[in-house]
Amino acid sequence: MSTAELHTLTGAYALHALPEDERREFERHLADCEACAQEVRELSATAARLGLAVAEAPPRELRERVLREITTVRQEAPPSHGRPGRTGGGGRTGRWSVYALAACIAAAAAFGGVAVWQNQVAQDARQEADRAQRQNQQLAQVLSAPDARTSSGELTGGARGTVVVSEQENRAVFLASGMAPPPSGKVYQIWFNDEGTMRSAGLMNPSASEDAVLLDGPVDRATGMGITVEPAGGSAEPTSDPVALMDFPTA
Incomplete structure (x- = not known):
């Protein structure tokens, strides 16, 4: 070889x-x-x-609200020792039965809502984990592609970046280490350089000094990539000077 x-x-x-x-x-x-x-x-x-999944815990305020509301429900009184069947609308037992029924309905609704919410959270977590797994698989395919080419360089502030490009997969991966966090309310956005025209390729994790990003979209005619600082959520086109510019490796 x-x-x-x-x-x-x-x-x-x-x-x-x-x-x-x-x-x-x-x-x-x-x-x-x-x-x-x-x-x-x-x-x-x-x-x-690459194998990390996403999980979310139920908010503390939901549990506290349910417990607080349960404490306001009055307990049903002991059964009357009077004559059997004396449960008229004005009697004590009748009133407590109404409170107890209301309490049961409220509790069932509350805990039913918790169950539905927890099920939704679980579904969202599974979908996010599936999405992350698919992305990680694609990222691994690029890194291990037989025609993968790499290029590394120093970035602003002493950070280091490596870009891996596979013509066979038509995808690229950017690996960063030592990145300073972006300003508050900002995010690093990656761009494909299509012969001078910048095309969005995704956002970096703003809380990670080291990150691996599968660039969003095919490489196609792109000859390089750039990174800019953008408002949270990203921009349709660059709004700041690039903090990094890298050429894609050539054969």
């Missing part, structure tokens, strides 16, 4: 996807190639975070 071919195996090696003979050959190459060693360290750190 040629040295040029060995340079393309960093993603597959980080994901333990190389056959045994290629792994041994690549590790011999790795001992003498600092550029590949750096890429393997960055890709391995990213791969370690």
Whole structure:
């Protein structure tokens, strides 16, 4: 295997996807190639975070509200020792039965609402986990693609970025380390550089100094990427000067 071919195996090696003979050959190459060693360290750190799922806890105020309302429901009185059947509308037992029935209905409605809410939360979490899993699978496919090419460079503020591009997958992944958090209410937005025209490629996690982003959309004619600081939620087009510009690696 040629040295040029060995340079393309960093993603597959980080994901333990190389056959045994290629792994041994690549590790011999790795001992003498600092550029590949750096890429393997960055890709391995990213791969370690790919299996994370999303979960949400019920809000504290919902539980407290239900418990508070339950304490306001009056308990049903003991049964009357008077004559059987004396439960007229003006009697004590009749009034307490109404309160008890109302309490049961309120409790059933409250806990029924909790159950519906919890079920919705569970469904949302499953959908988010499924979406994250699909994205992670696509990200891994790009990193381990046989034609994956990588390019690394220093970013603003001493951060480091690596972009991995696969023509076969028509996708790109951006890996960042040491990124300073964006200003409050802002987010880093990534853009494809389509021969001078910027096309949105997704948002970075504003709370992570290290991030792996599967760029949103196909690479197509893009020759590079840029990063700008945008309002939370992103922008339709760049509104600030780029904090980073990187060319995509070429064959």
